[in-house]
Each structure stands twice: as structure tokens, then as C-alpha cells.
Amino acid sequence: MTQKLDNLKEIRTDKQKIGIWSIKISGVSLPLYLIMLVILIIGIKLDKLPGGILGALAVLVLLGNLFYYIGNHLPIFKSYLGGGAVFCIFASAVIATFGILPSGAVKTVTIFVNDMGFLDFYIAALITGSVLGMKRDLLMKASIRFIPVAFISMAVSLLMVGLVGMLIGHGFGKSVLYISLPMLAGGIGAGCVPLSGIYASVLGKHSSEIISQLIPASAFGNVLAIIGAALISKIGASFPKYNGHGAIMKSDTEEIKEEDRELKLDVVQIGVGFLISVSFFILGSIFNYFVPHVHAYAFMIVIVVICKITNAIPQYYEDCAVMFNKLIMKNLTPAVLSAIGIALLNLNVLAQSLTWQFIVLCFTSILTISIVSGFIGKLFGLYPVESMITAGLCNNSMGGTGNVAVLSAANRMELIAFAQMGNRLGGAIVLILGSFLIHILT
Structure with missing residues (x-):
């Protein structure tokens, strides 16, 4: 009798698993998710989408999670083209560029992303949590080896693009x-904008004339x-x-990527983690005020790394930062990817620059920096x-947002601190190099 009851329970459970109710997008069953999506669409059509953070997050979270889910289930896309991360970016760019998403919603999202610091909020959480959550020995050893690898790879890539x-x-x-310098400069705001100003001052032109020639290389390089x-x-x-599965190196005695300590969810600690992340970002911005040519992210990374190496942060507060990092990364990554597509990737601008020479040179940069960094990285x-x-x-990505997209596509978001380290420090060197090369090469 007991066996029959168990069998009936199994059959009932199996039946419950069948159907659209078993499909979940970011933890929400598909029917309920579709209802939420319909509510969003009606709100946008009636021009009743709330402004500011509420309306922007509604668009980004609902569309981002939907596109991310679709991309992770498309047969070829999920295996060879980056899955949910890449699909989310380009699907979002398509609906924004071609007017499928109404201009009012696009404007709300764009203001939220560009003027209200949404990406700064996300990246600050990732940097703080990823650095403080690492082993101290790993951080010391890997940083010393990583930075030379990044700089050598960038230098070889620049020379190869020039020769080709x-x-x-x-x-x-x-x-x-x-082509090469804007791809290596670290994005639009911290890279192409100041680089265009440097070129303009030497060439006697307005920076707006120059930046339109720089952005396509940065954008297409990021796509590749x-x-x-x-x-x-x-x-x-x-x-x-040759694969660390998210660990950048192995120590002499033990695997660097140790098992994560079990962190018990604590809502108070999550709030503390938020305060710690924001404080580090503000501190980086303060240093950036005194040294404007070095991005706030670069200062933030250096400060967090110093705190980790010197054990200046008690374990309790490190756990807080890690917990907040996990909360943000788990719930907002698709929203950030959608934000990149809607607010930062204009497909029309990208398409206008796609000459065969342009494509060849962008591929040259990507292939060279990949091969050289892999080879030199192995040596180090x-x-x-x-x-x-x-x-x-x-x-070769568009700064912080590009790093998020690249690491998300590779499922290695825990390496955000190293990505930002090379990107920001390398970007600063590119700007200095650009100020010299514009005199020499024109």
C-alpha cells in the first residue's frame, strides 16, 4: 500500500512538472512572467511608465531576463555565440535602434544608465565583492603576473593592427x-571621449568630429x-x-580556487555590503578628482586590493561585501546587459563603418590580443x-560595461577585478600614448 501511495505521489509530481508552469524565468513561472510583461507593455503604450529608477528597472529587468532566458535556450546561440549574455545585448539593441521599444521608454532607460549611475552601482558591487572574496595570496601573486601580461598583449596588438x-x-x-587605440582605450566615457579631445586639440578640429570615427571601433571590438x-x-x-574554470592561476601548493565558504543569508549584512561597496566607489571618485586622468574604477580597485592584502577589513565585513555582490550579480546581470544594448549600442552607427578594411583590422586586434595574452599568460x-x-x-571591450558583457558570455564574472585592473590601467596608458602618437602619425 505504501509503495502504491509513493507511486501515485511520483505520478502527481510528474504531472505538476509538465506544462508551462514548469518554465521559470528568473524564478517566476512563465504565465505569471507574461502577465508582468503585458502590464509593462500596456504601461508603455499608455505613456504611464514611471520615470526614473522604477520605470527603468521595470524595463531592464523584465526584458533582460526574458532575452537572457531565450538566448540560453536557442540551440546554436547557447553553444557558440555567447548564449543569454550576447542575445540579451543584441536583442535589446535591436528593439531600441529600430523603434520597437518606444522612444519614451528608451529615453527613461538611457537617462537611468548614463546619468543616474546604474552601471557604477553594479560594477562597484562586483569589484568590492570579488576582490574581498578572493584569497589574499592569490590576489598578491596574480596581480603581479597579470598586469605585465595585459600590457604586453596590448602593445603587440597595437603594432599588429598598424602593420596589417x-x-x-x-x-x-x-x-x-x-581603430587600435579606441579599441584599447577602455570604452566611450573613459576612453573615446578623452581620446577625441586629445586628437582634436592637435588637429585643430572639434572633438565631435573625431569621436564619430572612434566609437565604431570601440563598439565593434566589444561585439567581437x-x-x-x-x-x-x-x-x-x-x-x-589550460582552463582554470574561473580561477586565474594555481598556487604552488594548492588550487587557488578553493571552495566558497558557506555564507548564511543575512539581510542586515547585505545592507552593510551595500554601504561598503558605495564607500569604496566614493573613495575612488575622490582620488579621481585630484588625478582626473586615472579613472575612479582604477583607484577603487587599488584601494580595495590594498585593504585585502593588508587585512584591513575584518572577515565579517568581507562577508557582507561578498553577500551583496552575489545578490546584485544574481538578480541584475541580465538587466545590465539589456541596459548596454538599449543605451550604449547603436546598431546604425556600427553598420555605417563596416568596410572590409575596418572589419579585418578589428579582427586582427581581437585575434592578436587573444593569442598573445594566452601565450604570455601561460609563461607567467x-x-x-x-x-x-x-x-x-x-x-578590447567598452570599459566596465564591456567587461561585464565579456565575462558574462564566458561565465567568469568572478574575474571582474582583474578585467577592470587591466582595462582601466591600460586605458590610462593608451590616452598618454595617444597624445604622443597623434603628433607622430599625422
């Missing part, structure tokens, strides 16, 4: 100044970096010797897969 540009008739100087990271992660799975004791993604592809 010369061979295909695009010119060494033009290829370096308008995202897809490249997904492919490297996929291919790297077949080579366990880093896992080649992780080195190719962080020291290589993240240095």
Missing part, C-alpha cells in the same frame, strides 16, 4: 589612431570580444590543463583561457 593596416592600404597611422569570450570558454572546456603562470579572456578580450 599598412599591408591592406589603410595606413599604419590611421589604423593605430582610429563578447563572441570571442564565449567561444574561448566553450573550446577551453575541452582542455582542462596564468591559466591561458582566463588570461585570454581578462588580459586579452576585456582590454
Whole structure:
């Protein structure tokens, strides 16, 4: 009798699992999710979408999670083209660029992303939590090895783009100044904008004339970096010797990527983690005020790293930061990817620059920096897969948002601190280098 009852329970459970109620998007059953989506669409159509953070998050979270789910279930896309991360970015860019998402909603999201610090909030949580959650020995050893790998890879990539540009008739100087440097500069705000100002002051032009020539390389390079990271992660799975699965290196005595300590959820600690992350970001911004050419992220990374190495932060507060990091990364990553597509990736601007020379040179930059970073990273004791993604592809991305997209596509978000380290420090050097090369190569 007991056996029959158990069988009936199993049959009933199986029946409950069948159907659309078993499909869940970010923890919400599909029917309920669709109701929420319909409410959002009606609100947008009636021009009743709330302004500011409420309306923007409604759009980004609902659309982002939907696109992320679809991308992770499309047969070819999920295996070879970056899955949910890449699909989320481009699906969001399509609906914004071609007017499928009404302009009012696009404007609300764009203001939220560009003027209200949404991405800063996300990246601050990731940097603080990822650094404070790492082993102290790993941080010391890996940082010393990682930075030279990133800089050498960037230098070789720049030279290769110039040489290939010369061979295909695009010119060494033009290829370096308008394709390689903007791809390596660390994004739009911290890279292309100041770089355009540097060029404009020397060429006697307005920076608006220059920046339109720089943004396409940065944007297209970021696209290639995202897809490249997904492919490297996929291919790297077949080579366990060269794949750290999220650990950037292995120590002499033990595997660096140790098991995470079990953290018991505590809502008070999550709030404390928020305060710690925000405080570190503000501190980085204060240093940036005195040294404007170095991005606030770079200062923030250095400060958090110093605190970790010197054991200045008690374990309780480190746990708080890690807990807040996990909360934000788990719930807001698809929203951030959707924000990148809607607010930062204009497909029309990108399409206008797609000459064959432009495409060849962008591919040259991506391939060179990937191969060199993997090879040099191996020599310096880093896992080649992780080195190719962080020291290589993240240095061809659009700064902080690009790093999030690249690492998300590779499922290695825990490496955000290293990605930002190479991206920001390397971006600062690119700006200095650009101020010299614009005199020499024009």
C-alpha cells in the first residue's frame, strides 16, 4: 500500500512538472512572467511608465531576463555565440535602434544608465565583492603576473593592427589612431571621449568630429570580444590543463580556487555590503578628482586590493561585501546587459563603418590580443583561457560595461577585478600614448 501511495505521489509530481508552469524565468513561472510583461507593455503604450529608477528597472529587468532566458535556450546561440549574455545585448539593441521599444521608454532607460549611475552601482558591487572574496595570496601573486601580461598583449596588438593596416592600404597611422587605440582605450566615457579631445586639440578640429570615427571601433571590438569570450570558454572546456574554470592561476601548493565558504543569508549584512561597496566607489571618485586622468574604477580597485592584502577589513565585513555582490550579480546581470544594448549600442552607427578594411583590422586586434595574452599568460603562470579572456578580450571591450558583457558570455564574472585592473590601467596608458602618437602619425 505504501509503495502504491509513493507511486501515485511520483505520478502527481510528474504531472505538476509538465506544462508551462514548469518554465521559470528568473524564478517566476512563465504565465505569471507574461502577465508582468503585458502590464509593462500596456504601461508603455499608455505613456504611464514611471520615470526614473522604477520605470527603468521595470524595463531592464523584465526584458533582460526574458532575452537572457531565450538566448540560453536557442540551440546554436547557447553553444557558440555567447548564449543569454550576447542575445540579451543584441536583442535589446535591436528593439531600441529600430523603434520597437518606444522612444519614451528608451529615453527613461538611457537617462537611468548614463546619468543616474546604474552601471557604477553594479560594477562597484562586483569589484568590492570579488576582490574581498578572493584569497589574499592569490590576489598578491596574480596581480603581479597579470598586469605585465595585459600590457604586453596590448602593445603587440597595437603594432599588429598598424602593420596589417599598412599591408591592406589603410595606413599604419590611421589604423593605430582610429581603430587600435579606441579599441584599447577602455570604452566611450573613459576612453573615446578623452581620446577625441586629445586628437582634436592637435588637429585643430572639434572633438565631435573625431569621436564619430572612434566609437565604431570601440563598439565593434566589444561585439567581437563578447563572441570571442564565449567561444574561448566553450573550446577551453575541452582542455582542462589550460582552463582554470574561473580561477586565474594555481598556487604552488594548492588550487587557488578553493571552495566558497558557506555564507548564511543575512539581510542586515547585505545592507552593510551595500554601504561598503558605495564607500569604496566614493573613495575612488575622490582620488579621481585630484588625478582626473586615472579613472575612479582604477583607484577603487587599488584601494580595495590594498585593504585585502593588508587585512584591513575584518572577515565579517568581507562577508557582507561578498553577500551583496552575489545578490546584485544574481538578480541584475541580465538587466545590465539589456541596459548596454538599449543605451550604449547603436546598431546604425556600427553598420555605417563596416568596410572590409575596418572589419579585418578589428579582427586582427581581437585575434592578436587573444593569442598573445594566452601565450604570455601561460609563461607567467596564468591559466591561458582566463588570461585570454581578462588580459586579452576585456582590454578590447567598452570599459566596465564591456567587461561585464565579456565575462558574462564566458561565465567568469568572478574575474571582474582583474578585467577592470587591466582595462582601466591600460586605458590610462593608451590616452598618454595617444597624445604622443597623434603628433607622430599625422
